[in-house]
Amino acid sequence: MTTQATSTKANPATAKLTLNGKDYDLPVIVGTEGETAVDVRKFRDASGAITYDPGYGNTGACSSAITFIDGDKGILQYRGYPIEELARGASFLEVAYLLIYGKLPNKQEWADFSGQITLHTLIHEDMKKFFEGYPSGAHPMAILAAMVASLSTYYPEDAASFNLNITRLLAKLPTIAAFSYKKSIGQPFVYPRNELSYAGNFLNMMFAVPSATYTVKPEVEKALNLLLILHADHEQNCSTSTVRMVGSSKANLFATIASGISALSGPLHGGANQEVIEMLESIRAAGGDHQKFVAQSKDHGSNVKLMGFGHRVYKNFDPRAKILKEAADDVLKALGVKDPTLDIAKGLEEVALRDDYFVSRKLYPNVDFYSGIIYRALGIPTDMFTVMFAIGRLPGWVAHLKEMRDDTTTRINRPRQIYTGPTKRAFVPLSSR
Ligand code: SDX
Numbered sequence: 001m002t003t004q005a006t007s008t009k010a011n012p013a014t015a016k017l018t019l020n021g022k023d024y025d026l027p028v029i030v031g032t033e034g035e036t037a038v039d040v041r042k043f044r045d046a047s048g049a050i051t052y053d054p055g056y057g058n059t060g061a062c063s064s065a066i067t068f069i070d071g072d073k074g075i076l077q078y079r080g081y082p083i084e085e086l087a088r089g090a091s092f093l094e095v096a097y098l099l100i101y102g103k104l105p106n107k108q109e110w111a112d113f114s115g116q117i118t119l120h121t122l123i124h125e126d127m128k129k130f131f132e133g134y135p136s137g138a139h140p141m142a143i144l145a146a147m148v149a150s151l152s153t154y155y156p157e158d159a160a161s162f163n164l165n166i167t168r169l170l171a172k173l174p175t176i177a178a179f180s181y182k183k184s185i186g187q188p189f190v191y192p193r194n195e196l197s198y199a200g201n202f203l204n205m206m207f208a209v210p211s212a213t214y215t216v217k218p219e220v221e222k223a224l225n226l227l228l229i230l231h232a233d234h235e236q237n238c239s240t241s242t243v244r245m246v247g248s249s250k251a252n253l254f255a256t257i258a259s260g261i262s263a264l265s266g267p268l269h270g271g272a273n274q275e276v277i278e279m280l281e282s283i284r285a286a287g288g289d290h291q292k293f294v295a296q297s298k299d300h301g302s303n304v305k306l307m308g309f310g311h312r313v314y315k316n317f318d319p320r321a322k323i324l325k326e327a328a329d330d331v332l333k334a335l336g337v338k339d340p341t342l343d344i345a346k347g348l349e350e351v352a353l354r355d356d357y358f359v360s361r362k363l364y365p366n367v368d369f370y371s372g373i374i375y376r377a378l379g380i381p382t383d384m385f386t387v388m389f390a391i392g393r394l395p396g397w398v399a400h401l402k403e404m405r406d407d408t409t410t411r412i413n414r415p416r417q418i419y420t421g422p423t424k425r426a427f428v429p430l431s432s433r
Contacts, residue, residue: 019047033068050416056236057312061413062244066099066399067235071313076320078233079103087323092228093117093198096170096395099233100402113167114198120171121192121201123147123179124154131183140180140387141265147176149258157252162405165253166398173394174198177387178205184383199224202391207379219334220378226327227371230320231389233396234367239263239270240393240400247401248413260397261390267307270368270389276308277372277382280341283348288340290347298357306352308345308369315362324370325349328377337377345373 014025015038024046027039037060040051053059068077076083079098086095090104097105097113105113130150134143151172155165179189182205190208192201200216203224208214234240242263247256264270283293297306311318328342349365352358375385404410 017043019049022047029063031063033070044416050418052418056241061236061241062404064235064400064403065102066403067233067396069235069313071311071315074314074316074319074322076234083230083319084323087226087229090229091197092225092232092392093170095229095232099395099399100166116167117171117198118194120168121175121194123151123172123175127154128179128189131179134180134183136184136186138180138184139265140177140184140384141261141271141390143180143183144173144177144387144390145258145261145265147180148173148254148261150254152252152254155254157254162253162402166402169253169257169398170394173391174202175205177384177391178202180387181206181381181384197221197225199228203378217335219331223327223331223374223378226323227374227388228392230323230367230371231392233393233399237269238266240397243397243401244404245413247404248410250412253398253401256401257394257397260393264390264393265386270386270393272307272366272368273372273375273385273389274382276345276368277341277376277385279307280344280348280373283344284340288344288347290344290351294348294351294355298355306348306358306363308372309352309358309365310361310363311366314364314366317364318366320367321365321369324367324374325365328370328373331374331377335377339373339377341376342370342373345370 013028015028017024017026017038024043026043029037029039031037044050051059066079068080069075078086078095079102081098081104086098090098093114094104094110097103097109101109127147127150130147131143148169151165151169155161155168157165175192182189188210190205190210193204196204196216199221203216203220204214236244239260243256243260246259251259267275279293283290286292293304294306296302296304297309325346331337332339332342349369352363358364371389372382372385375388376382380388
């Protein structure tokens with residue numbers, strides 16, 4: 001395939017692909033940050049051939065105005081705003097509004113949006129009974145996915161209720177998450193409190209008990225707000241692509257987001273933050289030998305990975321990991337927490353980033369490498385780490401679903417395949433086999 005003159009937005013070039021001696025001119029699409037794509041939408045009709053890209057690592061499944069990532073430069077922007085600036089100056093709900101509605105809210109929009117969220121934090125009292133059916137050791141990600149899907153039985157969806165259901169889900173997800181934690185430790189549910197912030201309300205529902213006064217520490221609230229912002233969106237990652245896939249069938253909001261929660265639970269995706277802490281703990285228990293673990297993670301036969309390292313897109317530092325590494329020091333100091341796993345993590349990073357195996361494969365710490373250390377310092381139990389990722393990622397999932405719904409050209413997603421099974425053969429009755 002050859003591409004003619006450098007393609008620009010003003011003057012998009014075409015790409016020439018030759019197949020079986022025939023030339024095909026394919027349009028070239030250029031994004032606002034200069035990314036280039038070859039548009040193959042008409043190629044199969046013209047040539048009978050499809051393109052092939054298992055795992056979609058080189059395939060654009062959509063165009064989107066929500067988040068921009070430059071994996072080589074370590075850039076992450078939500079609606080054009082650098083993640084570093086949002087992390088320093090915004091609240092998580094402001095970022096949620098930005099991702100979903102495309103702009104930072106003005107004072108009136110902020111009052112309406114945050115006010116509506118506050119009014120919808122309760123779940124229907126009947127939904128509390130659902131928790132009684134789960135075994136005490138149930139993983140909270142399984143409960144979260146099931147409860148979110150069940151919200152559709154209380155709030156059926158039509159065009160008029162879609163935006164209200166977005167508000168309901170943003171408001172209720174922390175409540176469901178906190179209730180699942182309280183159920184797992186046998187404590188009574190703590191109801192939402194309207195005077196608290198989004199992060200503060202979640203912390204109160206998680207850690208308050210009827211028999212004592214719980215005060216949300218500002219440094220804990222600030223750290224949680226930061227963690228939620230850093231996880232809020234990441235363009236076409238596995239769980240967001242799942243949301244777009246399921247949402248393209250016009251499944252309702254709750255069923256669609258429940259599919260994103262399930263995709264996120266995998267250890268290669270959002271489940272990695274729990275795996276990182278368990279990895280760091282196992283290294284500590286084995287005497288803290290980074291070198292030995294790094295050697296194991298380089299041996300493909302060991303089935304051991306350096307969890308929290310590597311990324312499909314970032315081939316430089318994940319900007320979120322940079323921010324979290326600094327925040328981990330600040331939060332532990334502010335809380336007076338000594339966590340040896342932080343030193344183990346820093347040691348691992350140092351050893352790996354001097355090792356050619358990782359350098360040659362451009363494997364750097366990703367968002368999951370340091371997040372668990374901060375969650376733990378905030379008192380969040382390890383099996384709730386991926387739930388925290390889901391609470392953070394919810395606005396991103398919703399934003400992509402809304403963007404897809406608002407695009408009148410959206411069609412149901414239906415990829416093609418290359419068949420490699422048996423060619424046509426006659427059926428043989430059981431009596432003859
Ligand atoms: C998230 O997409 C997103 O944006 C995701 C996310 C988001 O915000 O939504 O950023 C969140 O999911 C972060 C990633 C969390 N997962 C982990 O930390 C799990 C450990 N990382 C790896 O499993 C892996 O790096 C992935 C899954 C993150 C990326 O996988 P790829 O792009 O398919 O890369 P690969 O598995 O093909 O690896 C390429 C090479 C292989 O070696 P070779 O075959 O070339 O010899 O690098 C090796 C891999 O074995 N490798 C690792 C490794 N990651 C990749 N070797 C040891 N430890 C690792 N962590």
